[in-house]
Amino acid sequence: MAVVADQPNVDLREPPSWRRTKNRIMTWLMVLAFVLVVVPLGFVLFTVIAKGASVISWQFLTADIPINVMPANVGGMGPAIVGTIEITALATVIAVPLGVLGAIYINEYGGKGLLAQVVRFMADVMTGVPSIVMGLFIFSIWTLHYGFSGLGGAFALACLMLPIVIRSTEEMLKLVPDSLRQGSYALGATKARVTMTVVLPAALGGIVSGALLAVARAAGETAPLLFTILTVTTVNKNVFYGPNTSLPSQIFANASSAFTGAQARGWGAALTLIVIAFILMIVARLVTARFARYSS
Amino acid sequence: MAKADPAVPAGSAHPLSRRRPLGDRVFAIIALASGLLVLVILVLIAVSTSQQASSWFTTEGLTGVFSTTWNPGKNQFGAVAFIYGTAVTAVIALIIAVPISLGMALLLTEVVPRRWSRPIVYVVDLLAVVPSVVWGLWGILVLAPWLQGIYNSIASGVNGIWLLGTLFGGDNISGASFFTAGLILAIMITPIVTSLTREVLATTPNIDKQGAYALGATRWEMIRGVVLPHSQGGIVGSVLLGLGRAMGETIAAALVIGSSATITSHLFAPGYSMPAVIANEFGEASGEFRAALMGLGVLLFAFTIIINVIARGVVERSARRSRGA
Amino acid sequence: MEQPEQDTVTTNMPQPEPLARQAAEPATTGRLIFDVRNVSIWYGAFKAVADVSMPIYENEITAFIGSSGSGKSTVLRAFNRMNDLIPGARTEGEMDYRGVGLYGKDVSPITVRRRIGMVFQKPNPFPKSIYDNVAYGPRINGERNKAKLDEIVERSLRGAALWDEVKNRLKMSGLSLSGGQAQRLCIARTIAVEPDVVLMDEPASALDPIATGAIEDLMRELKSKYTIVIVTHNMQQATRVSDRTAFFYVLTDSKSDTRTGILVEHGTTKQIFEDPQDSRTQAYVTGRMG
Numbered sequence: 001m002a003v004v005a006d007q008p009n010v011d012l013r014e015p016p017s018w019r020r021t022k023n024r025i026m027t028w029l030m031v032l033a034f035v036l037v038v039v040p041l042g043f044v045l046f047t048v049i050a051k052g053a054s055v056i057s058w059q060f061l062t063a064d065i066p067i068n069v070m071p072a073n074v075g076g077m078g079p080a081i082v083g084t085i086e087i088t089a090l091a092t093v094i095a096v097p098l099g100v101l102g103a104i105y106i107n108e109y110g111g112k113g114l115l116a117q118v119v120r121f122m123a124d125v126m127t128g129v130p131s132i133v134m135g136l137f138i139f140s141i142w143t144l145h146y147g148f149s150g151l152g153g154a155f156a157l158a159c160l161m162l163p164i165v166i167r168s169t170e171e172m173l174k175l176v177p178d179s180l181r182q183g184s185y186a187l188g189a190t191k192a193r194v195t196m197t198v199v200l201p202a203a204l205g206g207i208v209s210g211a212l213l214a215v216a217r218a219a220g221e222t223a224p225l226l227f228t229i230l231t232v233t234t235v236n237k238n239v240f241y242g243p244n245t246s247l248p249s250q251i252f253a254n255a256s257s258a259f260t261g262a263q264a265r266g267w268g269a270a271l272t273l274i275v276i277a278f279i280l281m282i283v284a285r286l287v288t289a290r291f292a293r294y295s296s
Numbered sequence: 297m298a299k300a301d302p303a304v305p306a307g308s309a310h311p312l313s314r315r316r317p318l319g320d321r322v323f324a325i326i327a328l329a330s331g332l333l334v335l336v337i338l339v340l341i342a343v344s345t346s347q348q349a350s351s352w353f354t355t356e357g358l359t360g361v362f363s364t365t366w367n368p369g370k371n372q373f374g375a376v377a378f379i380y381g382t383a384v385t386a387v388i389a390l391i392i393a394v395p396i397s398l399g400m401a402l403l404l405t406e407v408v409p410r411r412w413s414r415p416i417v418y419v420v421d422l423l424a425v426v427p428s429v430v431w432g433l434w435g436i437l438v439l440a441p442w443l444q445g446i447y448n449s450i451a452s453g454v455n456g457i458w459l460l461g462t463l464f465g466g467d468n469i470s471g472a473s474f475f476t477a478g479l480i481l482a483i484m485i486t487p488i489v490t491s492l493t494r495e496v497l498a499t500t501p502n503i504d505k506q507g508a509y510a511l512g513a514t515r516w517e518m519i520r521g522v523v524l525p526h527s528q529g530g531i532v533g534s535v536l537l538g539l540g541r542a543m544g545e546t547i548a549a550a551l552v553i554g555s556s557a558t559i560t561s562h563l564f565a566p567g568y569s570m571p572a573v574i575a576n577e578f579g580e581a582s583g584e585f586r587a588a589l590m591g592l593g594v595l596l597f598a599f600t601i602i603i604n605v606i607a608r609g610v611v612e613r614s615a616r617r618s619r620g621a
Numbered sequence: 622m623e624q625p626e627q628d629t630v631t632t633n634m635p636q637p638e639p640l641a642r643q644a645a646e647p648a649t650t651g652r653l654i655f656d657v658r659n660v661s662i663w664y665g666a667f668k669a670v671a672d673v674s675m676p677i678y679e680n681e682i683t684a685f686i687g688s689s690g691s692g693k694s695t696v697l698r699a700f701n702r703m704n705d706l707i708p709g710a711r712t713e714g715e716m717d718y719r720g721v722g723l724y725g726k727d728v729s730p731i732t733v734r735r736r737i738g739m740v741f742q743k744p745n746p747f748p749k750s751i752y753d754n755v756a757y758g759p760r761i762n763g764e765r766n767k768a769k770l771d772e773i774v775e776r777s778l779r780g781a782a783l784w785d786e787v788k789n790r791l792k793m794s795g796l797s798l799s800g801g802q803a804q805r806l807c808i809a810r811t812i813a814v815e816p817d818v819v820l821m822d823e824p825a826s827a828l829d830p831i832a833t834g835a836i837e838d839l840m841r842e843l844k845s846k847y848t849i850v851i852v853t854h855n856m857q858q859a860t861r862v863s864d865r866t867a868f869f870y871v872l873t874d875s876k877s878d879t880r881t882g883i884l885v886e887h888g889t890t891k892q893i894f895e896d897p898q899d900s901r902t903q904a905y906v907t908g909r910m911g
Binding site: 019020022023026027029030031032033034036037038040041043044045047048098099101102104105106108109110115116118119121122123124125126128129130131132133134136137140141159162163166190191192193195196216219220221222223226227230248251252254255256263266267270273274277278281 | 317319320323324326327328329330331332333334335337338340341344345347348395396397398399400402403407416419420421422423425426427428429430431432433434436437438483486490514515516517519537540541543544545546547550551571574575578579590593596597600601603604605607608
C-alpha cells in the first residue's frame, strides 16, 4: 500500500488576508463605478418624467409656442416637433445614402489602398469634430448666402451624421462573408451588381440599425442648428425656406429663461425628445435582433 | 431572345470587352466621390471658418488673439479665457470619468458573467442616448441649485487652506461653474470612454490570463499583471478620445458653466469655454465680434482634430501591436 | 486494475528512434501525491470525463496519453482547479492532494495553484521583461526585497536551463524569445514560486524537435525536485520521459450522441507500452508505432 506523502502543514485555505482584501476592495470599487453611472441617469430620467409628464397633453404636442412668460398650461411645442421631424428627416435623406456609399467605397473598392485607409481614418476623426463647428461651417458656406432655413440645419446635421453612418455601415459590410461575394462574381456579376444585390441586402439590418442610432443622435442636437435655422416660435412647414425651430432648440432657449412657464414647457419638450430618442434606439435594437436571426 | 452568354457581363459594351461596363464604372465613381466627401468637408470646414475669422486674426494679431482680455464693448477679443475654461472643464471631466469608465469596463470584461453584461451595457448606452441639451436643462435647473449649497459649505470650510483654498475656495458662489460643467461633461463622455476601453480590454489573450491564474493570482492581481499592461496603449487612446469629446461638448457646458469670461483657479466660480461662448453669443454678434467667435471655432476645430488624430493613431498602433504579439 | 509495481525506473524501453534518451534517475520514494477516486467532470450538462481513479506518485513524471477529446487535459486542469475558471464546470468525486481534498469547502483555488503550477501548450510569456516575468509570482506572494527577487529569478532561470542564454538581457521583453526559450521562461516562472507539482499540458507540441529535446531534458532534471504530470499527444515522448503512463479513451454513446472521456488503464510506462492489459490501450500504443 503506497504511503501517502504529506507535509507538516498542508494548508490549502485562503491566501493571506491582505491579498484577499485588496481583491475584494477592487471588485467593490468596480461596482461603485457602475452605481455612479446609474445614479445620474436615474436622476435625470426621473426628473424629466416627473416634471415633463405634468405638461404633456395632446394640446401640448400640437399647440403653438407661446411667449416665455405664459404659464405652463398655455400653448405647447407643436412647431418644434414639426421642425425636428422635418429637419431630421431631410438630414437623414442626405446623410444615409452618402454614408452608405462612402462605406461601400472604403470596404468594397478601396481595399488596402492608401486612399481608403486615409478616408477611413479621417471619417473616424470627423466623428470627433464638435457639433458647433459643423454649425459654424454651414453658416459660413450656406446661411450667409441663402439665409436661415431648415435646409441649412439639415446640412449641418448631415455633416454630423455622415461619419457615424460611414463607420457603422463599414463595420456591417466587413461582417459579410467573402464567400457570398465570390459566389456572385462566379456567376458573372459586375462589382456594382454584387454590391447592390448581395452585399447590401446581407448587411441591411445592421446598416439600418446603425442609421437609426445616427438619426437619434441628430434629432437631439442643438448646436448645429443654432446659426442655421434661427430658432423661431412659429411653425414652418416649408423646410427649404425660412427660419425654423426644433425641440432641442426650444429646450435650449427655455432653459435659460427665468419664467417657470417656459421652464415647464422645456421639461415637456425634453420628455418628448427623450421618448423619440428612446423609440429610435429600441427600434434599432429590434432590427439588430431580427437581422441576427436571419443571418448565418 | 438569345441566351445570355456567361462570358459576357451583363450590360457590357460588346462581347468579351475588357472595359468594365458603364453602369459599373459610374457606380464606382459615385462610391469614390462619397468617400472623398469626408476629406472635402474637412478641408472646407477649415477653409471657410478661417476665412470668416480672418478679420479677427488680422486685427488682433497673434498677441491679441492670445491675450486674456475679452471685452466686446471695447473691441478686445483675447481667447485665453476660453481656452483656459475649455481645458479646465475637460480636465475635470477626465479626472471624474476615466476611473469610473475604467472601473465599468473592467467590471464588464472581467467580473460580470456574460449573461449579465448585456443589461449593464444597455444602461450605459441609455446614458449616451440622452441628448446634450437635456443634460444641460437638468444641469442648470436641478443640479446647479442643488450643488450651490454644497459648494458654499466646502468653500467656507477650505477658504485659506493652501491648495484646497485656491481650488475650492471663494464666496458668493452660485451653482453654475467650471466644476458643474466638468461634472456634466464627465457624465456625457463616460459611455464612449467605457465602450472603447472595453474593446481594448477584451483583446487581452485568454492564455495570458490563464498563465497568471495558474501562478496563483487573485483576480485583481491578474488584472494588474496582465490585462492592464496589455491594454495601456489602448486605454490612453480612449482617454484622449474622451478628452476630445469633452472639449467639444457645447450645449450642456453652455448652460451650466456660468458664462463669465474670467480666469481663476477657483473651480466653483463661473467661467466660460470656447464652445459655450460661441453658442451663447454668436446669434447677436456682428463684425469683429462675430469674427472672433468664428476664430474660437477655428481654434476648437484645430485642437479637436489634433487630439483625435493622435488618439486614433495611439489606438490603432496598440491594436496592431497586440495582434502581432 | 493491478497495483503498479514499485520497481526501479527501467532504462531499457524499446525505442524506435536513434535519438532516444535514457532515464537514469534513481527509484522514486513511492509516496502518493495525488489520490484520484471516481472523479467525473461536467461542463454544464456535458459530461466531459467519467469516473477516473488513479494515483500520482512523488518525484515521478506521469504521462497522460490518449486521442483528442479523451479528457486528458480536463483531468490535468482539475489538479490545479483551473477548470473553476470555466463557467458551468463541475467536479465530482474525490481528488486528494497529500491527503487533503482539493475541492474541499475551505480550500482556496489560489493557494492550490501556488503549490501546483502549470505550463501551457502555447508558451505564454507576459508582455513584461524576462525578469518581471519570473518575478511576477514571488511578487504577488509578497516578496519585495530586490536582492531576494534577484536570487529567485536567477535560481529559477537556472532551474529552467535558460540562465546562460538570457542573463545579460533580463530587461528585454519576454515576447522577444524564441518558442523554445519562451517555454523555458514559462517553466522558470512556474518554478519561481517553488511549487510542489508542475503540470504540463503538451508543453512541447508547439516547438521544433530541438527545442522539444531541450524541454524533455529539463523535465528529467526537474523530476528530482518536483512531481510532474504531463499531457502528451506524442507517445514516443511519453516513453522517453515518463515513469508512469495513464491511457485515456473517448467513449461515444451513439444513443445520446455524447463523447465522454474515461481512464482505461494506468501503470508504469514500461508496462503500458510493452504489456497493455486492455485491448484499447494495445490498439492505441501499437497503432502509432512503426
